[in-house]
Amino acid sequence: MTTLIAAPVDAAAELVTTPRLMLSPRAITRSYRALRAALGDVTLYYAVKANPHPAVLAAIAEAGGCFDVASPAETGAALATGADASRLLSSNPMQSRPAIRHHHAAGIDTFVVDSLDEAHKVAAEAPGATLLARLATSGAGSDWSLAGKFGADPAEVFAILDLAPQLGLQAAGVAFHVGSQQREPERWIAPIDTAAGIFTALREHGHRPWLLDLGGGFPASHAVPCPPLAVYGRTIEAAVQAAFGAHRPRLIAEPGRALVGDAGVLEASVLGVAHRAGRRWVYLDAGIFNGLTETLGEAIHYRLRTSATGAPAAAVLAGPTCDSADVMYRCVDLPDDLAEGDRVWFAAAGVYTTSYASAFNGFAPLRTELTDTLPCVGCSRPTPWPAPRWRCPGRRCWPPSGRPRTTPRCSASPVRPGSRRACCCRRFWAASATGSDGFAPCAW
Ligand SMILES: Cc1ncc(COP(=O)(O)O)c(C=O)c1O
Known part of the structure; x- marks a missing residue:
C-alpha cells in the first residue's frame, strides 16, 4: 500500500x-514577441500545461496572448489573469462531461476533438460550440513525441467536421501537433497539406472551414540545436500558401515550450x-x-x-x-x-x-x-540551415553526402571546452565551465 x-x-x-526554478517574466515577454515576429499573423494560444504559474500567465496575458487550456483548473487560472473567455481554447480531445460543461459555462466556445463520440459529447455539453478536429501526426523529428494517443486519420477528421453542423456545432477546421521540441520545421508541411485537402473536401460538401490550428512544438534552446524560429515561420507560411492558396484559413498555434522554456x-x-x-x-x-x-x-x-x-x-x-x-x-x-x-x-x-x-x-x-537575472548556462546557437541530415545506425555517422565516418564515442570521452562534438547519437552536452558542444563560452 x-x-x-x-x-x-x-x-x-x-x-x-x-x-x-528561477523564472523570468521579462524573458517570457521577450520570447512571446520573438515567436509572434517569427510566425507573422498566427494567433498564439499559450499551452497553460507547460507552466501554469500565475506570473507566467500574467506575462502572456499582458503581451496580448491567448490560452490553450486542458482542464477546468487551467481555465480558472487563465481567466484569473483577467483575460476574456473568448481568448481561451479547449484543446484536450478527451474530456469528462463535467469538464466540457465547465469550459462552456465559463464562456469558452472552441473545442478540439478527435473522435465522433467526443463530438457528440461536446454537442450535448457545449451546444453551439465551434469545433476543431485533431489530425494525427507521426511525431517524427521531435524530442517529445505526442503521437499515438491523440489524433484521427484524415477520413475521420473529415467525418467529424462533416457531422458537426448536424450536431449543432460549427465545423471550424483542423488542429494538429507535430510533437514537442520539434527540431525539423518541415514537419509542419505534411499536416498543413492534409488539412488543406480536408478543407477542400469539406467545401465540396457545403461547409465553410476557416480555422487551422498549428499546435505547439516550437523549440526552446536545449542542447541539441534547432533552426532559428524564423525558419519555422517561413516554412509554415510557404506551406500554407502552397496548400491553401486563395482559401487561406485563419491561423492559430498552441506553443508552450517556445514561450516559457528559455525563461x-x-x-x-x-x-x-x-x-x-x-x-x-x-x-x-x-x-x-x-x-x-x-x-x-x-x-x-x-x-x-x-x-x-x-x-x-x-x-x-x-x-x-x-x-x-x-x-x-x-x-x-x-x-x-x-x-x-x-x-x-x-x-x-x-x-x-x-x-x-x-x-x-x-x-x-x-x-x-x-527573478529577472537568470544564471547564464552557456549561450545556445541555432543550427546552420538547411540542417545537415545525419543518420546514426550505430557507431558510424552518415553525413548528408559523403562517406560514412566513425563518430566520437558518446560515452566516456572527455569533451574539450569550447570544442564542438560532431556526434549524431544525440548526446550533445554543455557541461564544462566555458561551454562546449557548440555553445559559445559566456561569462557568468
Ligand atoms: C494539445 C497541446 N497543445 C500544445 C502543447 C504545447 O506544446 P509545446 O510545448 O511543444 O509547444 C501541448 C503539449 O503537450 C499539447 O498537448
Missing part, C-alpha cells in the same frame, strides 16, 4: 535553497558522488519526479552548467528518490571534481518541470522563484 505524505517534510527546510533555469545541488562498477554516479536533489521529468528516456537534453570547473568526465546523473527510474542521464560529461554541495544548472527549464513535479519520497515539488 502506498502512503501519501500530505505535506512534504523537510527536517532542515530553512537550509534548503535547491532545487528551485527558466533549474538549480539543483549535488547530494553526493559514488563510484560503482567503474562508473561515477552523481546524485542531485532534483530528479525525474521533482522537476526533470522530461529527461525520461533521455528525451530532452538540457544544457548544463556546474559550479565545479574540473575536466569533463563521464558520469551517470541521478535524482534523489529511492527509485531506480530516477536517473536523468546514463552518460554525461561533468567536471571530474564535482562534489557534494556543488550546484548544477539546467537551462531552458521553464516548462514541463514544475508542472510535472510530484512530492514522491517526501521531497517537496520543485518551487519557483521569480
Whole structure:
C-alpha cells in the first residue's frame, strides 16, 4: 500500500535553497514577441500545461496572448489573469462531461476533438460550440513525441467536421501537433497539406472551414540545436500558401515550450558522488519526479552548467528518490571534481518541470522563484540551415553526402571546452565551465 505524505517534510527546510526554478517574466515577454515576429499573423494560444504559474500567465496575458487550456483548473487560472473567455481554447480531445460543461459555462466556445463520440459529447455539453478536429501526426523529428494517443486519420477528421453542423456545432477546421521540441520545421508541411485537402473536401460538401490550428512544438534552446524560429515561420507560411492558396484559413498555434522554456533555469545541488562498477554516479536533489521529468528516456537534453570547473568526465546523473527510474542521464560529461554541495544548472527549464513535479519520497515539488537575472548556462546557437541530415545506425555517422565516418564515442570521452562534438547519437552536452558542444563560452 502506498502512503501519501500530505505535506512534504523537510527536517532542515530553512537550509534548503535547491532545487528551485528561477523564472523570468521579462524573458517570457521577450520570447512571446520573438515567436509572434517569427510566425507573422498566427494567433498564439499559450499551452497553460507547460507552466501554469500565475506570473507566467500574467506575462502572456499582458503581451496580448491567448490560452490553450486542458482542464477546468487551467481555465480558472487563465481567466484569473483577467483575460476574456473568448481568448481561451479547449484543446484536450478527451474530456469528462463535467469538464466540457465547465469550459462552456465559463464562456469558452472552441473545442478540439478527435473522435465522433467526443463530438457528440461536446454537442450535448457545449451546444453551439465551434469545433476543431485533431489530425494525427507521426511525431517524427521531435524530442517529445505526442503521437499515438491523440489524433484521427484524415477520413475521420473529415467525418467529424462533416457531422458537426448536424450536431449543432460549427465545423471550424483542423488542429494538429507535430510533437514537442520539434527540431525539423518541415514537419509542419505534411499536416498543413492534409488539412488543406480536408478543407477542400469539406467545401465540396457545403461547409465553410476557416480555422487551422498549428499546435505547439516550437523549440526552446536545449542542447541539441534547432533552426532559428524564423525558419519555422517561413516554412509554415510557404506551406500554407502552397496548400491553401486563395482559401487561406485563419491561423492559430498552441506553443508552450517556445514561450516559457528559455525563461527558466533549474538549480539543483549535488547530494553526493559514488563510484560503482567503474562508473561515477552523481546524485542531485532534483530528479525525474521533482522537476526533470522530461529527461525520461533521455528525451530532452538540457544544457548544463556546474559550479565545479574540473575536466569533463563521464558520469551517470541521478535524482534523489529511492527509485531506480530516477536517473536523468546514463552518460554525461561533468567536471571530474564535482562534489557534494556543488550546484548544477539546467537551462531552458521553464516548462514541463514544475508542472510535472510530484512530492514522491517526501521531497517537496520543485518551487519557483521569480527573478529577472537568470544564471547564464552557456549561450545556445541555432543550427546552420538547411540542417545537415545525419543518420546514426550505430557507431558510424552518415553525413548528408559523403562517406560514412566513425563518430566520437558518446560515452566516456572527455569533451574539450569550447570544442564542438560532431556526434549524431544525440548526446550533445554543455557541461564544462566555458561551454562546449557548440555553445559559445559566456561569462557568468
Ligand atoms: C494539445 C497541446 N497543445 C500544445 C502543447 C504545447 O506544446 P509545446 O510545448 O511543444 O509547444 C501541448 C503539449 O503537450 C499539447 O498537448
